[in-house]
Amino acid sequence: MNAIVxxxxxxxGLQIAECxxxxxxxxxxxxLGEERWPPYQRPPLSKKYLGGAVADERLFFRPLxxxxxxxxxxxxxxxxxxIDRANTRVLLxxxxxxxxxxxxLATGARPRMLPVPGAEHPAVCYLRGxxxxxxxxxxxxxxxxxxxxxxxxxxxxxxxxxxxxxxTVTVIEASERLLARAVAPIVSQYFAxxxxxxxVALQFGxxxxxxxxxxxxxxxVELNDGTALPADLVLVGVGGLPNQELAAQAxxxxxxxxxxxxFARTSDPLIVAAGDCTSxxxxxxxxxxxxxxxxxxxxxxxxxxxxxxxxxxPYQDLPWFWSDQYDVKLQIAGLSQSHDTAVVRGAAVSGxxxxxxxxxxxxxxxxxxxxxxxxMLARKLLSAQRAxxxxxxxxxxxxxxxxx
Amino acid sequence: MPKITFIDVDxxxxxxxxxxxxxxxxxAINVGVPGVLAxxxxxxxxxxxxxxxxxxxxxxxxxxNDIEDATLDLANDRRSGSRLTCQVTVTAAxxxxxxxxxxxx
Numbered sequence: 001m002n003a004i005v006x007x008x009x010x011x012x013g014l015q016i017a018e019c020x021x022x023x024x025x026x027x028x029x030x031x032l033g034e035e036r037w038p039p040y041q042r043p044p045l046s047k048k049y050l051g052g053a054v055a056d057e058r059l060f061f062r063p064l065x066x067x068x069x070x071x072x073x074x075x076x077x078x079x080x081x082x083i084d085r086a087n088t089r090v091l092l093x094x095x096x097x098x099x100x101x102x103x104x105l106a107t108g109a110r111p112r113m114l115p116v117p118g119a120e121h122p123a124v125c126y127l128r129g130x131x132x133x134x135x136x137x138x139x140x141x142x143x144x145x146x147x148x149x150x151x152x153x154x155x156x157x158x159x160x161x162x163x164x165x166x167x168t169v170t171v172i173e174a175s176e177r178l179l180a181r182a183v184a185p186i187v188s189q190y191f192a193x194x195x196x197x198x199x200v201a202l203q204f205g206x207x208x209x210x211x212x213x214x215x216x217x218x219x220x221v222e223l224n225d226g227t228a229l230p231a232d233l234v235l236v237g238v239g240g241l242p243n244q245e246l247a248a249q250a251x252x253x254x255x256x257x258x259x260x261x262x263f264a265r266t267s268d269p270l271i272v273a274a275g276d277c278t279s280x281x282x283x284x285x286x287x288x289x290x291x292x293x294x295x296x297x298x299x300x301x302x303x304x305x306x307x308x309x310x311x312x313x314p315y316q317d318l319p320w321f322w323s324d325q326y327d328v329k330l331q332i333a334g335l336s337q338s339h340d341t342a343v344v345r346g347a348a349v350s351g352x353x354x355x356x357x358x359x360x361x362x363x364x365x366x367x368x369x370x371x372x373x374x375x376m377l378a379r380k381l382l383s384a385q386r387a388x389x390x391x392x393x394x395x396x397x398x399x400x401x402x403x404x
Numbered sequence: 405m406p407k408i409t410f411i412d413v414d415x416x417x418x419x420x421x422x423x424x425x426x427x428x429x430x431x432a433i434n435v436g437v438p439g440v441l442a443x444x445x446x447x448x449x450x451x452x453x454x455x456x457x458x459x460x461x462x463x464x465x466x467x468x469n470d471i472e473d474a475t476l477d478l479a480n481d482r483r484s485g486s487r488l489t490c491q492v493t494v495t496a497a498x499x500x501x502x503x504x505x506x507x508x509x
Contacts, residue, residue, distance in 0.1 A: 011443075041445040043444065043445050043447065044445055044446075044447075047447075058426075058430065061433070062433065062436065063433075063434050063435075063436070066436050069436070294443055294444060294445075295443075298443050322444065322447065322449040324447060329447075329448075329449070329471065331449060370471075371474070372448070372449075372471050372474040372475045373474035373475070373477050373478065375475075376451065376474070376475055376477065376478035376479070377478055379478075380478060
């Protein structure tokens with residue numbers, strides 16, 4: 001008996017299952033998904049999908065018969081209600097029990113709810129899964145006035161898509177700038193200018209106090225400064241929370257995510273975890289990370305699979321991210337939060353520039369706006385921990401490839 | 405429908421018959437071609453769907469735009485026929501196209 005069960009059929013769960021098969025696991029392998037679709041891509045949901053350009057099937061990672069051919073037993077619409085660690089079984093909502101020799105948790109994250117009165121109104125939407133996106137697509141088509149709460153990636157991507165569809169869009173952000181947790185002020189400013197040029201209204205330092213239904217349909221979004229914004233649709237993008245309850249109830253250590261070591265192992269040696277749901281160790285960084293990204297889902301899933309295969313290797317991949325808004329591509333390599341110095345390569349007014357971040361003289365991250373070559377180069381420089389000086393980074397005539 | 409042949413790094417062939425309008429990346433994914441990872445889902449952000457178009461097809465398939473060109477610039481082992489398959493839209497004229505998958509990681 002060497003059955004492996006993977007809980008969660010998103011990008012991380014699929015990757016774990018595929019790596020297990022490719023890595024030589026020949027025993028039973030079950031992939032359990034709560035949603036009714038096969039594993040699918042989430043990044044296009046706030047972009048092309050919401051723009052109406054993508055059929056549901058084109059989001060699926062693999063053709064329907066692929067998992068069966070790999071002898072991966074995929075079960076959709078399947079909820080796991082408990083992990084019985086003492087008897088090494090998972091309990092399903094339908095009463096069934098699945099025994100495991102190894103268990104992988106890839107339970108993902110969910111949107112943080114807006115904690116204000118009136119937020120249960122049907123015009124208030126969140127965006128995480130395909131079902132959310134389908135609902136949002138229908139509501140967006142019928143809406144004229146859209147209010148986006150939260151100037152992060154999800155909020156801004158939806159704002160861009162809604163604006164491109166001709167909607168009147170307002171973004172409400174609690175801090176003083178967009179993408180405040182992710183990028184430097186110059187990048188925030190670039191995106192603020194971009195959205196305003198496209199016709200999106202931005203309100204900073206604004207707290208939503210309550211949502212009040214309007215007589216003619218829609219909502220009034222009331223702010224702490226007394227402003228009231230009428231909206232046919234409210235999209236809330238105020239961060240995500242890790243789906244750690246299943247693990248916590250089973251007694252696994254959780255702290256802002258399912259806690260795993262650099263080998264993606266939880267506090268139970270038979271159980272690994274990967275992706276958005278984990279608080280994890282990456283050898284590049286001194287403190288635990290919780291990242292919601294494709295890169296982390298894919299790379300950490302491989303680490304989790306290797307651990308289950310008995311081939312443990314440490315997680316040390318470079319984090320990277322991207323966002324598409326209008327025809328602008330933002331790409332981020334590394335984590336900039338620790339920086340003490342930032343220099344710009346190129347000019348923001350040109351619409352193509354990168355910001356290089358340094359901490360104690362070492363390059364730690366690069367944000368690139370419409371400079372994909374900088375991004376790819378940055379990933380190579382950061383992965384290889386090459387020495388780059390702020391002067392070299394800021395000089396567009398200096399060929400950074402020479403440093404590879 | 406156009407038929408595309410993908411050849412992976414081990415030399416194994418995969419035949420994909422696809423609707424025009426899909427991307428070459430989607431055509432490869434549909435038949436499970438190893439090495440076409442496409443982890444960004446076709447957003448021209450990751451270069452993990454890199455492949456080589458046979459020279460005979462260069463004119464029909466065409467070359468990369470600026471963003472793809474820059475992304476390809478630092479992909480593994482770029483050659484003259486390099487493309488990101490997510491950026492190539494399959495057309496009826498591509499019936500018979502042969503694509504060699506690059507070593508993506």
